[in-house]
Amino acid sequence: MRILISNDDGIYSPGLVALATVAMRFGDVRIVAPDVEQSSMSQAITSSRPLLYRRTKIPGFEAYRVNGTPSDCVGLGAFDWGNVDLVLSGINLGSNLGNAIWHSGTLAAAKQAALLGLRGIAFSFPVEESNPDGETDFAPIMPWVEKALVLLLAHTDLRLVNVNLPLNPQGMRWTRQSCREYDGRVVKGKDPMGRTNYWYTVAPIREIDEGTDRWAVSEGFVSLTPLRVDLTDDGLLAEATARHALAAS
Numbered sequence: 001m002r003i004l005i006s007n008d009d010g011i012y013s014p015g016l017v018a019l020a021t022v023a024m025r026f027g028d029v030r031i032v033a034p035d036v037e038q039s040s041m042s043q044a045i046t047s048s049r050p051l052l053y054r055r056t057k058i059p060g061f062e063a064y065r066v067n068g069t070p071s072d073c074v075g076l077g078a079f080d081w082g083n084v085d086l087v088l089s090g091i092n093l094g095s096n097l098g099n100a101i102w103h104s105g106t107l108a109a110a111k112q113a114a115l116l117g118l119r120g121i122a123f124s125f126p127v128e129e130s131n132p133d134g135e136t137d138f139a140p141i142m143p144w145v146e147k148a149l150v151l152l153l154a155h156t157d158l159r160l161v162n163v164n165l166p167l168n169p170q171g172m173r174w175t176r177q178s179c180r181e182y183d184g185r186v187v188k189g190k191d192p193m194g195r196t197n198y199w200y201t202v203a204p205i206r207e208i209d210e211g212t213d214r215w216a217v218s219e220g221f222v223s224l225t226p227l228r229v230d231l232t233d234d235g236l237l238a239e240a241t242a243r244h245a246l247a248a249s
Ligand code: MN
Pocket: 008, 009, 038, 039, 040, 092, 093, 094, 105, 106
């Protein structure tokens, strides 16, 4: 099995090597990642300039860096290597829960795999809470990344999955995306010259619905959320069609 590893934190992220190290037990691994951090870039692709695909030294791995987005990396990586079966993204330095899925570059790499007809799995870890300024130790969660991969790869119909790990996993749970609340917030501030500026940040969500990704991680479980590329709301489509049958008008 050919496994392409990417992320949105950049080619030198410790989470990337942690994920590639686990992935080696499942098949042939190649790393293709952005040359600088691309967090919150979502599914952007670079279409207005050419991209570079440069060999990079990461001990123990064949690795390449791209001056583009996570989606660019998956596209170029799959094109250059060929016959890729699986794309793994992460391990992201920070959770990707609920509506963060819309912004996440980590998820976008897995989604790009799904668009290309490949399997994509994204891994995220709440590093800010555990150690905001230091080097993250991925060793304690690497056995859980392996357990999640064993389970997910056995289900061949799971083509796109969002995996979030808690600080100290106690088990795994199938979950749905928590959508009821959005945590994106704008904060107004001043720069050192006294000019007004703005920061996009997140606010804590208090109400946590049972069965969601946010709930699982808050309870100490590894959250496994199967996703799909088709955003169509089937219920509303049926209702709208019944209310106003356009084909007959
Ligand atoms: Mn990131």
